[in-house]
Amino acid sequence: MSEPAIRxxxxxxxxxxxxxxxxxxxxxxxxxxxxxxxxxxxxxSTTIKILTxxxxxxxxxxxxxxxxxxxxxxxxxxxxxxCFEEKNLYDTMSATENxxxxxxxxxIKDVDTDGLxxxxxxxxxxxxxxxxxxxxxxxxxxxxxxxxxTPKVLFLDEPTDGLDPVSSQAIRxxxxxxxxRGAAVLLTTHDMHEADELSDRVAFINEGKLHAxxxxxxxxxxxxxxxxxxxxxxxxxxxxxxxxxxDADAGELLKTAVASPDLMTIHTEEATLxxxxxxxxxxxxxx
Amino acid sequence: MSRPxxxxxxxxxxxxxxxxxxxxxxxxxxxxxxxxxxTVGLYWVLPDDVDESIRVGVSGISDPLFLSGLETAExxxxxxxxxxxxxxxxxxVAREADAFATGAVATVIRHDAGxxxxxxxxxxxxxxxxxxxxxxxAATSAGERTNVTVYIDAAVPDELELAMSSLVRExxxxxxxxxxxxxxxxxxxxxxxxxxxxxxNQASARDGFRPIFVFLVLLMEMFVMASLIAKEIQDRxxxxxLVTPARIGDILAAKGISGAMSGMAQAVIILIAIDSLTPQxxxxxxxxxLGSIMVAGTAMLAGSTGKDxxxxxxWGMAFMIPLLIPAFAALFPGTASTWIQIMPSYPLVQGxxxxxxxGAGWAETLPELGxxxxxxxxxxxxxxxxxxxxxxxx
Numbered sequence: 001m002s003e004p005a006i007r008x009x010x011x012x013x014x015x016x017x018x019x020x021x022x023x024x025x026x027x028x029x030x031x032x033x034x035x036x037x038x039x040x041x042x043x044x045s046t047t048i049k050i051l052t053x054x055x056x057x058x059x060x061x062x063x064x065x066x067x068x069x070x071x072x073x074x075x076x077x078x079x080x081x082x083c084f085e086e087k088n089l090y091d092t093m094s095a096t097e098n099x100x101x102x103x104x105x106x107x108i109k110d111v112d113t114d115g116l117x118x119x120x121x122x123x124x125x126x127x128x129x130x131x132x133x134x135x136x137x138x139x140x141x142x143x144x145x146x147x148x149x150t151p152k153v154l155f156l157d158e159p160t161d162g163l164d165p166v167s168s169q170a171i172r173x174x175x176x177x178x179x180x181r182g183a184a185v186l187l188t189t190h191d192m193h194e195a196d197e198l199s200d201r202v203a204f205i206n207e208g209k210l211h212a213x214x215x216x217x218x219x220x221x222x223x224x225x226x227x228x229x230x231x232x233x234x235x236x237x238x239x240x241x242x243x244x245x246x247d248a249d250a251g252e253l254l255k256t257a258v259a260s261p262d263l264m265t266i267h268t269e270e271a272t273l274x275x276x277x278x279x280x281x282x283x284x285x286x287x
Numbered sequence: 288m289s290r291p292x293x294x295x296x297x298x299x300x301x302x303x304x305x306x307x308x309x310x311x312x313x314x315x316x317x318x319x320x321x322x323x324x325x326t327v328g329l330y331w332v333l334p335d336d337v338d339e340s341i342r343v344g345v346s347g348i349s350d351p352l353f354l355s356g357l358e359t360a361e362x363x364x365x366x367x368x369x370x371x372x373x374x375x376x377x378x379x380v381a382r383e384a385d386a387f388a389t390g391a392v393a394t395v396i397r398h399d400a401g402x403x404x405x406x407x408x409x410x411x412x413x414x415x416x417x418x419x420x421x422x423x424x425a426a427t428s429a430g431e432r433t434n435v436t437v438y439i440d441a442a443v444p445d446e447l448e449l450a451m452s453s454l455v456r457e458x459x460x461x462x463x464x465x466x467x468x469x470x471x472x473x474x475x476x477x478x479x480x481x482x483x484x485x486x487x488n489q490a491s492a493r494d495g496f497r498p499i500f501v502f503l504v505l506l507m508e509m510f511v512m513a514s515l516i517a518k519e520i521q522d523r524x525x526x527x528x529l530v531t532p533a534r535i536g537d538i539l540a541a542k543g544i545s546g547a548m549s550g551m552a553q554a555v556i557i558l559i560a561i562d563s564l565t566p567q568x569x570x571x572x573x574x575x576x577l578g579s580i581m582v583a584g585t586a587m588l589a590g591s592t593g594k595d596x597x598x599x600x601x602w603g604m605a606f607m608i609p610l611l612i613p614a615f616a617a618l619f620p621g622t623a624s625t626w627i628q629i630m631p632s633y634p635l636v637q638g639x640x641x642x643x644x645x646g647a648g649w650a651e652t653l654p655e656l657g658x659x660x661x662x663x664x665x666x667x668x669x670x671x672x673x674x675x676x677x678x679x680x681x
Contacts, residue, residue, distance in 0.1 A: 107292030
């Protein structure tokens, strides 16, 4: 088994009296996407700030690529890519200039700006100043900037927040490509569909505490209802009946329903990640 | 794959980025060019010469030798008017009488005399008067001590008292052919001590405004840097840099370098444009370099306190106004008050005045260089600490 790219062991952090992260532990393997699911203020961004060296944990230990995050080691920073929630780009500079500048901070003289911008669909706007970009274009440029040093670990903080479906999908595809390349990805989001689509595993975080870390399928299996909904026509009306798969006569009931000429639809009821999150934490993801 | 990256290349990359941002900001680029053009234009519009002609009333003259001495004095910019007596002279200076040019000797009419002024005669009232004793020529020729009474209107600057003392000495020298111990006493002001003769060496308006113009350019630089630093903090672009191999020290050093570089560049441009980089270019450039670093430190302070454009403007003004005071104080002759002398910008302004106006050298400017260096270190260190704290708490 390969060494984890990110290893977090019981870290805590407080902003004054407010405990933002309370003793969380998890690991992310190379090539794995870990979806960090939680509402606003749950501690997702604080965890990323700790792991990227912007904040020092009050207690616990964390390593990225085997380097203690509190040591302020440029070697670690040279191999990570961070996509911030806020669009912190230089407005007066073009996309190419932004990428070249950040490349130079990594010691890269010949940044493949064309290739990066092509990947995020901005090749034709490479020379435009960022101040002329739409929100979606800025976010795509943020992703391109994150990849400028071909990082081994990606920290993506709400990378598709507030974007149109096309831009969101473009960024999701990019994340999948990076994971396929072998990069470990820590993705924070409160979009359960995104987490479901992208994540190999998801971590539920609320009020600074981790409530679960598992694959979406396992969570659904463990917390889902395992039931089937049958819709039958009865004259001019439609009746809907839920059949629990745990019941002893579930097989017979379903056989009858399938044989009935009044059967309209039959489908499984799968638990959503949001429903599981609410069940485990007692609050929704949009908070 | 990790790549080794040197601190110098990181620093250089940030400096280049800062300069690029600076030149791309239309508002600041416009204000920078505008300030340069306006200050240079104003400098050349201001008069370069000084009307040093001072009307001085004299009494007690009759000797031809004495008169030849007076002609010499007139050539140095003194408009001498001969009054009939010391009493008349005192009355005119005390504004109790008017003097009229009616011949070799003026006619003095007291206000309470009820006599009309001579028709067509110009009023030749003096605010300064020298009452020579009857034995002045005889005493000075014999090398004996003598006294000259100096009458001075209360509104006359102190410097003119010195000029009067100097004039009396010159007259004594012209008569006796050697330096003599002549005392001048001023019954209205107690006593006037003989001092440096600045007649013919007065600072023109152009000279007076020079430090203001140069300092104005540096202050504009402070505004620009403060604004760019505040923007970097507000936009959180600084955090994007901090998750790369760049360290916070690189960012702060780059801000200092780019701020000092652009301040220095503009100061040199304006000094060349106003023809003030000579005769001590190395000394002037040293003063400007220290001034630029001090201003960069102040910009770090102002930039880290500002939360938006308006608050940056406010804090910029709060720092700028006190720093401008010594520059304005340089417009007025005499020694600046102690509280002005302890302002950070005072050594820079005074150093510039001494070097560019009075031709001071390294030795004479050493106190200003020392004071400026101390302020430079203090403000830059303070700016560094405050900005570092600000960035760390983002």
